[in-house]
Amino acid sequence: MEKQKVLIVDDSEMNRVLLTDILEGQYEVTEAENGRQAMEILNQNETDFWFILLDIMMPEKDGFAVLEYIRQRYWNDRVVVMMISSDDSPENISRAYSLGAFDYIGRPFDPMIVRKRIANTLLLFARQHDLEKTVREQFLEQQKNNDLMVSILSHIVEFRNGESGLHIQHVKAITELLLRQLAQCTDRYALSEDKIALISTASAIHDVGKISIPAEILNKPGRLTPEEFEIMKTHAKIGAEMLSDLPTDQSSSELVEVAYGICRWHHERYDGRGYPDGLKGEEIPIAAQVVAMADVYDALTSERCYKKAFSHEVAIEMIQAGKCGTFNPLLLQCLVEISDRLKRSLENVGQAWNEEPNRKQGSRSRQQTHSQQPGYKQLLYVDPLTQVYNRRYFQEYIQENEGVAAAILVDVDELKEVNKTYGQEAGDLLLRRTGETLQSLIRKSDPVIRYEGDGFLLVFSSMAKSTFQARLEEIGQRFRELTEQGWLQSSVSVTGFWGLGQSRTLLSMVASSAGAPQYPKGQVTIRFLDEKESGSI
Amino acid sequence: MNLKECYLQFGGDYESVLGRLRREQLVEKFMLKFLEDKSFAQFEAAMASGNYEEGLRAVHTLKGVCQNLSFTALYESSNQVTQAMKNHDYAKAMEMAPRLSEDYHRLIQAVEDYRRSGEE
Numbered sequence: 001m002e003k004q005k006v007l008i009v010d011d012s013e014m015n016r017v018l019l020t021d022i023l024e025g026q027y028e029v030t031e032a033e034n035g036r037q038a039m040e041i042l043n044q045n046e047t048d049f050w051f052i053l054l055d056i057m058m059p060e061k062d063g064f065a066v067l068e069y070i071r072q073r074y075w076n077d078r079v080v081v082m083m084i085s086s087d088d089s090p091e092n093i094s095r096a097y098s099l100g101a102f103d104y105i106g107r108p109f110d111p112m113i114v115r116k117r118i119a120n121t122l123l124l125f126a127r128q129h130d131l132e133k134t135v136r137e138q139f140l141e142q143q144k145n146n147d148l149m150v151s152i153l154s155h156i157v158e159f160r161n162g163e164s165g166l167h168i169q170h171v172k173a174i175t176e177l178l179l180r181q182l183a184q185c186t187d188r189y190a191l192s193e194d195k196i197a198l199i200s201t202a203s204a205i206h207d208v209g210k211i212s213i214p215a216e217i218l219n220k221p222g223r224l225t226p227e228e229f230e231i232m233k234t235h236a237k238i239g240a241e242m243l244s245d246l247p248t249d250q251s252s253s254e255l256v257e258v259a260y261g262i263c264r265w266h267h268e269r270y271d272g273r274g275y276p277d278g279l280k281g282e283e284i285p286i287a288a289q290v291v292a293m294a295d296v297y298d299a300l301t302s303e304r305c306y307k308k309a310f311s312h313e314v315a316i317e318m319i320q321a322g323k324c325g326t327f328n329p330l331l332l333q334c335l336v337e338i339s340d341r342l343k344r345s346l347e348n349v350g351q352a353w354n355e356e357p358n359r360k361q362g363s364r365s366r367q368q369t370h371s372q373q374p375g376y377k378q379l380l381y382v383d384p385l386t387q388v389y390n391r392r393y394f395q396e397y398i399q400e401n402e403g404v405a406a407a408i409l410v411d412v413d414e415l416k417e418v419n420k421t422y423g424q425e426a427g428d429l430l431l432r433r434t435g436e437t438l439q440s441l442i443r444k445s446d447p448v449i450r451y452e453g454d455g456f457l458l459v460f461s462s463m464a465k466s467t468f469q470a471r472l473e474e475i476g477q478r479f480r481e482l483t484e485q486g487w488l489q490s491s492v493s494v495t496g497f498w499g500l501g502q503s504r505t506l507l508s509m510v511a512s513s514a515g516a517p518q519y520p521k522g523q524v525t526i527r528f529l530d531e532k533e534s535g536s537i
Numbered sequence: 538m539n540l541k542e543c544y545l546q547f548g549g550d551y552e553s554v555l556g557r558l559r560r561e562q563l564v565e566k567f568m569l570k571f572l573e574d575k576s577f578a579q580f581e582a583a584m585a586s587g588n589y590e591e592g593l594r595a596v597h598t599l600k601g602v603c604q605n606l607s608f609t610a611l612y613e614s615s616n617q618v619t620q621a622m623k624n625h626d627y628a629k630a631m632e633m634a635p636r637l638s639e640d641y642h643r644l645i646q647a648v649e650d651y652r653r654s655g656e657e
Contacts, residue, residue: 015598057593057594086600107605
């Protein structure tokens, strides 16, 4: 087994020799004479787990600077620091702890105690890490099984309806987009991220009741007779009953409760003229209202056995004009607001769907490999806070993909300020929402990476320059909206990098611009850097 | 002169250091290694040029090393100078510097003697 790495950071050679003597054999010991050297060593071995023995008073960069450096990079999960300063004043010790030091060893060094303290600390970390890993893996496994079962169920229905698998995917995607937009417009429906995910998942079984409708009616090419239509309409109630007939412990789960509402009321209308119960306005659960709109939009834009497909624009117009029944005015507003994204994201869903069979023929890109194996790779490559890819992923991605054409760096400045003023949780929330926002704005095949503490990088493998510039404007615009709506108060810089298709060149452009300039507070700055023009090769 | 007598001569706590390091050879190794330690020379040079920040760092380091090796007398004088320097009381630090120097040279002398007695 490989030995654990220990980094001794102390400006006194005597002390380093003493500690090395104590630890050698058991650990792989590296020495640094000052804080700056320590930072360099940590930077060179970005994926390694380090145990650091850190002095405070040192030339060039002191111990506090090292702690600050670690904290800014969110390295606390791969670096454990034990202070070894001979300055045992309470102010210094407490400052070190508050900067993230794990423990403190006083002078004089007792070899037995030093060894024990290190061994125990490592054991503690290993246990915690294993536990976290187990819990996360179990959770992911469960999530995967849930999604799988819902997917199987909805495909059975689709299959019988003679529709493509796209309808379910579309309704789910539209539902999610609408809910996100709605959450930004109003607090009325208490739409948390979890809630949105739950409703989107449940939306997949909105038509489950159709399983009981005779096939002749279900797949009849022409118009239904009034009698046939009456039979068709029973699918809503039947679907809901199927769910309420589940054993109590299952029917009382949140997913089933939400799905019940969706199945039963996704044909209700805001003016009370829908079916089966004729509910009116806010009597209809919001989940059902949203799925109803998503269902209608997709029905209009798809070809069915009884009709041709309408264009996106026509479909939006028809819904706005009330041609498919009356909807919640707030939802109609949201539909208009997401119109462009809707049009684009549905193209993406379609693409991903059609590409599906290719995945089995070997991994063409890492992105696809990852989505197949949520286990340890998820842990290795995904930032646990924001759920976007981490920097380790980025480095490997760049190595494997030579032809990266363009990148966009989104920097949420003054995150520190937010943490200080509103607390760490507010900062975390800000990061999570930034990550989500970015993911909703780009193609599924383009990775979003948490590049630095508060910087996100979007990487585009192939894209026309004009498309890229439009995309850049769009992303900047989105952040302007968020700033205007008030949930983002710090300043954001959005920088586009356009390269000649050489990953390495592009990378150095990004690296040289990261974190440098200061922008006006509360504003969104958009920049476009062309490799040829900037000449920074 | 044996190791214990040497410690006695420069005012160190031999029992304490042996209690921690366990082996005589280790105590000897680090004591001899101290002859190469530059922190005292750095302290003197820094003070001579009025660079108090550097001076504090050097005497602070010296103090830390003395603590680890149970050089009790030198630890005490270096600790006092460190405290004075930390409080920016440079007059007091200068006042105590001769004693620090005296303790340091007494220790170096004793260790040198010990080394020679071993070589003979």
